[in-house]
Amino acid sequence: MKSLKFKNGDELFPIGLGTWKSKPGEVKNAVISALESGYKHIDCAAIYGNEKEIGEAFNEVFSKGEIKREDVWITSKLWNNAHLPQDVEPAMKQTLNDLQLDYLDLYLIHWPVAFKPDVQSPEGPEDYLTPQEAPISETWKAMSQLKEKGLAKHIGVSNFSKQKLEELIANTGEIPEMNQVELHPLLQQNDLFEYCSKQGIHLTGYSPLGSGDRSDGMKQENEPNMFEKTAVQKIASKHNVSPAQVLINWSAQRGTAVIPKSTNPGRIKENLEAARLQLDKDDLKDLAQLDEHYRYVTGKFFEVEEKGYKNIYDE
Numbered sequence: 174m175k176s177l178k179f180k181n182g183d184e185l186f187p188i189g190l191g192t193w194k195s196k197p198g199e200v201k202n203a204v205i206s207a208l209e210s211g212y213k214h215i216d217c218a219a220i221y222g223n224e225k226e227i228g229e230a231f232n233e234v235f236s237k238g239e240i241k242r243e244d245v246w247i248t249s250k251l252w253n254n255a256h257l258p259q260d261v262e263p264a265m266k267q268t269l270n271d272l273q274l275d276y277l278d279l280y281l282i283h284w285p286v287a288f289k290p291d292v293q294s295p296e297g298p299e300d301y302l303t304p305q306e307a308p309i310s311e312t313w314k315a316m317s318q319l320k321e322k323g324l325a326k327h328i329g330v331s332n333f334s335k336q337k338l339e340e341l342i343a344n345t346g347e348i349p350e351m352n353q354v355e356l357h358p359l360l361q362q363n364d365l366f367e368y369c370s371k372q373g374i375h376l377t378g379y380s381p382l383g384s385g386d387r388s389d390g391m392k393q394e395n396e397p398n399m400f401e402k403t404a405v406q407k408i409a410s411k412h413n414v415s416p417a418q419v420l421i422n423w424s425a426q427r428g429t430a431v432i433p434k435s436t437n438p439g440r441i442k443e444n445l446e447a448a449r450l451q452l453d454k455d456d457l458k459d460l461a462q463l464d465e466h467y468r469y470v471t472g473k474f475f476e477v478e479e480k481g482y483k484n485i486y487d488e
């Protein structure tokens with residue numbers, strides 16, 4: 174399984190552990206279990222509300238000494254209420270403090286949407302800052318300073334369309350190193366993938382298993398279940414692996430990182446073992462046919478036209 178290579182020579186093992194919705198009382202054991210099973214990549218975010226508990230897991234594992242901090246790639250994300258330049262470093266320091274770390278391997282702007290500083294979860298348009306009040310190019314410049322200070326080894330973005338990447342690059346002259354977006358066989362994002370490959374921007378695919386544990390309020394009616402797709406089941410039977418392993422391997426074999434979430438030790442192990450699978454040409458052809466441009470995480474919850482957030486993904 175190929176690692177993703179960065180310009181400074183750093184490498185990222187593609188399969189990581191997602192932690193959104195990983196509950197208090199469960200996430201610490203999940204992270205310990207992942208690291209002890211051989212994971213080298215953990216995906217976190219301030220808004221997931223569990224970084225303190227993940228920090229306890231890091232502290233426990235790294236202080237034992239068998240697994241070293243420098244051998245694990247740890248990502249976190251700047252929440253939407255800290256986009257003003259003066260709020261970026263304090264937000265990151267809070268994350269570092271919670272995770273009990275000195276630096277992050279990767280820090281991402283979580284969404285191309287800004288909230289007022291005291292708002293965690295907006296209740297109405299009044300809770301947003303417009304793109305004029307909080308220009309994303311200024312947030313990016315503050316992110317660059319975190320890299321210059323060594324607090325983040327790499328910086329990037331999340332939920333950015335091709336158009337938003339082009340605007341950011343034109344306005345700052347800098348190219349993000351990573352874009353974390355939803356990716357799976359139902360949403361292959363071939364245009365974005367091609368654009369990012371040309372620019373040297375790596376992709377991380379989120380919700381690779383269809384994010385089935387989102388709250389009902391975040392779900393759409395009749396969401397497709399990727400585990401039940403005939404092609405996925407057929408390929409899983411052919412290779413004697415699980416449907417989840419087919420989906421995870423599809424991402425990693427394509428050259429993107431992928432961060433399935435689980436708090437179940439058996440499934441955590443199973444997901445990493447997807448690295449051993451080798452999908453063949455026929456499998457890839459069958460999976461390519463599944464691209465129905467279906468998004469589980471629609472982004473609609475942040476679309477407030479009067480505040481300048483009309484179409485998050487510019488589709």
Ligand SMILES: NC(=O)C1=CN([C@@H]2O[C@H](COP(=O)(O)OP(=O)(O)OC[C@H]3O[C@@H](n4cnc5c(N)ncnc54)[C@H](OP(=O)(O)O)[C@@H]3O)[C@@H](O)[C@H]2O)C=CC1
Nearest residue numbers: 191192193331379380381382383384386417433434435436
């Ligand atoms: N940047 C962003 O805006 C976003 C980032 N993310 C990141 O991506 C990660 C993954 O995406 P997420 O939306 O959580 O959803 P996933 O697609 O990873 O799906 C998670 C669900 O799949 C179940 N699951 C895990 N492994 C298996 C398996 N082998 N077989 C069957 N079911 C399985 C989990 O249950 P169980 O835990 O019980 O195993 C859980 O219900 C997030 O946790 C987060 O880190 C996600 C969304 C947005």
Ligand SMILES: CCCCCC/C=C/C=O
Nearest residue numbers: 193218220293294470474
């Ligand atoms: C207030 C929580 C909103 C979560 C929005 C979707 C983000 C998902 C994971 O990163």
